[in-house]
Amino acid sequence: MAARDTAWGPMELNRAAAQEAAEALRAAGWELELQLPNLPLIAPEGEAKDLVRRAKEEDAEPVWRGDAFLLLGKAQDLPAVLEHCRDELGYALLYDATAVDPSVDSAELKLIYGLRNLQTKARLIVQARVPKTEAVVPSVALVYPAADWHEREAAEMYGITYTGHPDPRKLLLPDDWAGFPLRKDYEYPEEYNGISCT
Amino acid sequence: MNSHPAARFDDKPGREVELDVATQDCMIHMGPQHPATHGVMRVLLKADGEILAGAQTHLGYLHRCAEKIGESVDWLQYLPYTDRYDYLAAMNNNLGYSLAVESLLGVEVPERAQYLRVIVAELNRIASHLFAVGTYGLDLGAFTPLFTALRDREEVLELFEKICGARLTYSYVRPGGVMNDAPEGWLASVAAFLDGFEKTWHEYWTLIAENKIFIERTANIGVLSAEQALAWGCSGPMLRGSGIDWDLRRDQPYLIYDRLEFDVIQGVGYRGQVGDCFDRTFVRMFEMVESVRILRQCLEQIPDGEVLHEEVGAVIRPAPGESYVAIENPRGELGHYCVSDGTKIAVRVRVRSPSFCNMSVAEHLMPGAMLGDAAAIIGSVDIVVGETDR
Amino acid sequence: MGVLENSLPESILTTRVDWMVNWARSSSLWPMTFGLACCAIEMIAVGGPRFDVDRFGAGAFRATPRQADLMVVAGTVNFKMGERVKRLYDQMPGPKYVMALGACATGGGPYHKYGYTVMKGVDRIVPVDVYVAGCPPRPEAFLDGLMLLQQKIKRQRVIRAQPKDVIVPQGTEAHPA
Numbered sequence: 126m127a128a129r130d131t132a133w134g135p136m137e138l139n140r141a142a143a144q145e146a147a148e149a150l151r152a153a154g155w156e157l158e159l160q161l162p163n164l165p166l167i168a169p170e171g172e173a174k175d176l177v178r179r180a181k182e183e184d185a186e187p188v189w190r191g192d193a194f195l196l197l198g199k200a201q202d203l204p205a206v207l208e209h210c211r212d213e214l215g216y217a218l219l220y221d222a223t224a225v226d227p228s229v230d231s232a233e234l235k236l237i238y239g240l241r242n243l244q245t246k247a248r249l250i251v252q253a254r255v256p257k258t259e260a261v262v263p264s265v266a267l268v269y270p271a272a273d274w275h276e277r278e279a280a281e282m283y284g285i286t287y288t289g290h291p292d293p294r295k296l297l298l299p300d301d302w303a304g305f306p307l308r309k310d311y312e313y314p315e316e317y318n319g320i321s322c323t
Numbered sequence: 324m325n326s327h328p329a330a331r332f333d334d335k336p337g338r339e340v341e342l343d344v345a346t347q348d349c350m351i352h353m354g355p356q357h358p359a360t361h362g363v364m365r366v367l368l369k370a371d372g373e374i375l376a377g378a379q380t381h382l383g384y385l386h387r388c389a390e391k392i393g394e395s396v397d398w399l400q401y402l403p404y405t406d407r408y409d410y411l412a413a414m415n416n417n418l419g420y421s422l423a424v425e426s427l428l429g430v431e432v433p434e435r436a437q438y439l440r441v442i443v444a445e446l447n448r449i450a451s452h453l454f455a456v457g458t459y460g461l462d463l464g465a466f467t468p469l470f471t472a473l474r475d476r477e478e479v480l481e482l483f484e485k486i487c488g489a490r491l492t493y494s495y496v497r498p499g500g501v502m503n504d505a506p507e508g509w510l511a512s513v514a515a516f517l518d519g520f521e522k523t524w525h526e527y528w529t530l531i532a533e534n535k536i537f538i539e540r541t542a543n544i545g546v547l548s549a550e551q552a553l554a555w556g557c558s559g560p561m562l563r564g565s566g567i568d569w570d571l572r573r574d575q576p577y578l579i580y581d582r583l584e585f586d587v588i589q590g591v592g593y594r595g596q597v598g599d600c601f602d603r604t605f606v607r608m609f610e611m612v613e614s615v616r617i618l619r620q621c622l623e624q625i626p627d628g629e630v631l632h633e634e635v636g637a638v639i640r641p642a643p644g645e646s647y648v649a650i651e652n653p654r655g656e657l658g659h660y661c662v663s664d665g666t667k668i669a670v671r672v673r674v675r676s677p678s679f680c681n682m683s684v685a686e687h688l689m690p691g692a693m694l695g696d697a698a699a700i701i702g703s704v705d706i707v708v709g710e711t712d713r
Numbered sequence: 714m715g716v717l718e719n720s721l722p723e724s725i726l727t728t729r730v731d732w733m734v735n736w737a738r739s740s741s742l743w744p745m746t747f748g749l750a751c752c753a754i755e756m757i758a759v760g761g762p763r764f765d766v767d768r769f770g771a772g773a774f775r776a777t778p779r780q781a782d783l784m785v786v787a788g789t790v791n792f793k794m795g796e797r798v799k800r801l802y803d804q805m806p807g808p809k810y811v812m813a814l815g816a817c818a819t820g821g822g823p824y825h826k827y828g829y830t831v832m833k834g835v836d837r838i839v840p841v842d843v844y845v846a847g848c849p850p851r852p853e854a855f856l857d858g859l860m861l862l863q864q865k866i867k868r869q870r871v872i873r874a875q876p877k878d879v880i881v882p883q884g885t886e887a888h889p890a
Contacts (some may be wrong), residue, residue, distance in 0.1 A: 131426070133422040134576065135576065142332070164429065166429065168429030168430060168431070187643065190644040191428055192647055220649070220656060220675060220680070221647075221660065221673070221675040225670065226486060226671070227664075228670070237660065237673075239658075239675075242550060243567070243574075250647060269556070271683070295383075297386040299830075306388065306829055307394075311391075320832065321840070363748075363751070365793055384791070384797070385787050385789060387830070388824065391827055392828070396827070403795070403823065406751075406824065407750070447757065447764055469757075471764050477763045491755060557759060709750050709751065
């Protein structure tokens with residue numbers, strides 16, 4: 126049984142795995158950054174409530190909590206990096222592939238891939254960034270078939286083009302749907318095929 | 324591994340027809356209104372005679388914009404929506420989301436709340452598996468399993484009604500703990516339910532494992548190999564049914580699961596091969612037994628104390644950051660990827676739902692099966708469409 | 714007796730045609746198995762042993778619209794599904810009735826504000842006879858809705874033609890003044 130250090134799972138294990146993977150991938154010649162959160166996993170007493178207010182008052186450097194992840198320098202590397210993770214580092218299972226639109230002002234979308242290693246029990250989050258105006262990224266569906274539906278969903282929700290995707294149809298939305306709903310600047314439709322949306 | 328449904332679906336099938344007759348592929352639409360799809364999902368089947376040559380799944384008939392809502396309402400206001408994507412295991416969904424929010428808040432809930440969470444989650448797992456096995460019987464043409472399963476499921480729902488007032492959508496587990504402590508005598512009634520359930524479990528097992536028709540329709544049907552299950556990101560009974568020893572409760576322990584003793588059930592090829600439809604049902608059946616074991620230990624160990632963390636109020640402002648937290652839902656790995664910028668509204672609430680990933684492999688189990696097996700294969704995945712479409 | 718209004722000796726029964734037909738229709742409603750979302754689970758629970766909808770003559774769930782006369786829209790209807798709902802409704806033989814079960818089918822429910830694909834009420838595409846409140850409605854609420862529908866059917870005129878597919882505002886038909 127893996128060691129549990131927080132009520133939501135073995136976070137130290139996952140963080141150590143991220144550090145290890147970062148070194149291994151750097152050694153293999155890929156350009157990437159290891160992003161480590163600078164807040165403790167468990168907040169000291171009283172901080173959970175006041176953290177944000179105090180951070181604003183002091184105008185201090187940005188703080189963040191949560192998972193460590195690898196940020197790839199180039200989104201074009203994604204399939205090759207993930208293939209390396211699968212074949213050399215033992216991350217046999219891709220559990221999630223998605224995207225995040227950080228804010229309306231942000232010029233970039235974040236792509237997020239989550240991998241699991243069933244031997245070491247660790248998981249690894251790999252991120253990359255693509256510009257919103259030209260969101261084109263190679264698909265990893267041929268490396269991990271699990272990414273197939275996830276990428277189709279991200280494509281229709283964020284307007285990302287996954288080049289080389291074997292089946293680039295819409296998944297959840299109707300075929301004639303306009304717009305990308307999960308983008309922050311999405312405007313809700315007034316009507317769809319003559320049926321009012323409000 | 325790299326072959327793809329679209330490619331396979333549109334090409335002429337490679338199967339040689341032995342008889343010298345002209346055959347034509349027949350397209351059959353199964354759904355969106357079809358009782359065996361467990362909701363509204365459409366599977367387009369390509370049949371050559373009675374043998375399936377391919378299948379294509381169409382989703383989206385219950386897309387309810389959960390992820391957009393997640394970034395439009397407060398952290399706490401989103402809780403009732405988590406009930407509604409997997410409505411058969413709403414307690415587990417509440418739990419998954421609450422843990423994700425707590426990981427950004429950096430709070431660990433009081434011990435009593437952790438035990439209560441495990442108790443309701445495991446009770447919900449029993450209710451969900453009962454329903455899964457019951458409706459699976461219905462898919463295969465047997466009414467008895469469903470009606471007997473509903474009998475015991477109602478007992479669980481009654482327990483939930485006592486603790487939170489709702490039958491289906493609970494919002495009982497919330498960020499910071501649980502909504503309220505268990506009413507007096509509730510833990511005793513859980514124990515009483517377990518005593519009764521242990522006896523009736525054997526009835527269900529007899530209905531399934533001794534039923535010749537059930538065995539014929541599930542054994543050696545829809546065999547999912549371990550490699551396929553891994554490649555397609557399966558989880559839960561789907562992954563374990565294929566003989567992979569993986570359970571988040573043990574391998575990424577959350578809450579107090581590391582203090583509890585239980586076995587991870589794997590498919591063993593009980594009536595056929597490892598990874599067939601029967602094995603997935605086998606895993607579900609015996610997971611209920613393990614849940615009973617877990618519940619008994621929880622009832623023994625549960626301490627007194629607070630059930631809600633004092634620093635978590637009505638308006639939550641988690642620290643900025645990104646966090647992925649996964650729990651073992653009855654259907655598999657339910658993960659929430661939450662991104663916060665320190666305000667009271669999330670930047671992103673991504674739901675990684677188990678049915679979505681498990682369903683993506685189902686269409687690859689179809690080629691070569693008989694037309695009648697399509698319902699058996701889809702039913703054995705145990706999908707909840709609210710979760711595949713969110 | 715109670716079943717038919719008058720009875721004469723030698724096994725001759727007399728009644729009004731309206732009454733007779735409505736009695737038959739209202740006590741053997743055949744619903745279509747049409748579970749969409751959360752409410753469908755409660756609909757199945759109603760069919761189960763504890764609530765037993767068979768007591769009201771509505772337990773014969775049919776898998777095809779051709780054999781059904783009650784469509785229970787149990788759950789959220791989105792635009793992709795709405796098209797199918799309409800098509801299924803059109804396939805049902807008359808007289809046919811629709812029950813909007815739960816907040817989503819009634820008016821979008823919790824998805825009203827931010828649900829971009831959610832249809833804000835199924836009455837925008839098919840005429841609804843009974844609305845049942847709740848998210849999801851309890852089985853008792855489902856049974857209450859069913860009984861309201863039966864009351865409504867009992868007030869129908871069979872011999873005289875009546876307009877079809879007219880949305881009757883809630884409260885006017887089932888609860889006459």
